[in-house]
Every structure is written in C-alpha cells, then in structure tokens.
Amino acid sequence: MISKKFKPGDWVKLKGIPNNQKMEVLKYVIKKDPLFGTKNNHSYLECVWYKNGERKSRIYHQNKLLKLNDTGGIYKA
Numbered sequence: 718m719i720s721k722k723f724k725p726g727d728w729v730k731l732k733g734i735p736n737n738q739k740m741e742v743l744k745y746v747i748k749k750d751p752l753f754g755t756k757n758n759h760s761y762l763e764c765v766w767y768k769n770g771e772r773k774s775r776i777y778h779q780n781k782l783l784k785l786n787d788t789g790g791i792y793k794a
Contacts, residue, residue, distance in 0.1 A: 721745060721779070723762060728785040731777070739785060740764035746776055 723729060727742045741764065748761040762782065765774045 721759065723779060723782070723784060729762075729764060729782040730785060732781055732783045738766050738768070740766040743774070748776060748778075 723742045725742055725744055729740050729742055731737050743763045743765050745759050746761050746763050747759070760779050761776050762779055763774055763776050764782075765772060767773065
C-alpha cells in the first residue's frame with residue numbers, strides 16, 4: 718500500500734523548478750489514463766492555485782511535489 722505524503726490544506730510546489738507556483742492540496746484523486754484506464758493507487762493529488770485572479774487546478778503525482786512550511790489559505794487576510 719502506498720502511503721499518503723500530504724493532506725488537504727498542505728502547501729506544496731513542484732520539485733526541481735525554481736520560483737514555481739505555490740499550490741494548495743485539495744484532495745487525493747484516482748488518476749484516469751486514456752490508454753491504460755484507471756490507476757487506483759491513491760498517489761495522485763489535485764492541487765489548486767490562483768493566477769491573475771483565475772483559479773487553476775491540476776493533478777500531480779505526490780512524488781513530484783515538495784511540502785512547504787507555509788500555512789493558511791490561498792487568500793491573505
């Protein structure tokens with residue numbers, strides 16, 4: 718069984734890319750591959766971020782992400 722490295726609300730960024738976008742983890746998802754069907758290993762995350770006021774989201778494998786120490790939501794108070 719694959720262990721989950723993150724939880725919803727964690728701040729992450731892509732490994733190895735300097736100055737990349739900070740994202741918030743929404744949830745673990747089941748990855749659907751158009752050629753091979755569903756991958757049911759629970760190691761894919763849906764992440765969200767905002768760019769120019771527009772909400773963006775994408776699914777990443779957990780091994781491609783690095784946890785950040787930042788806390789709090791996407792909006793600054």
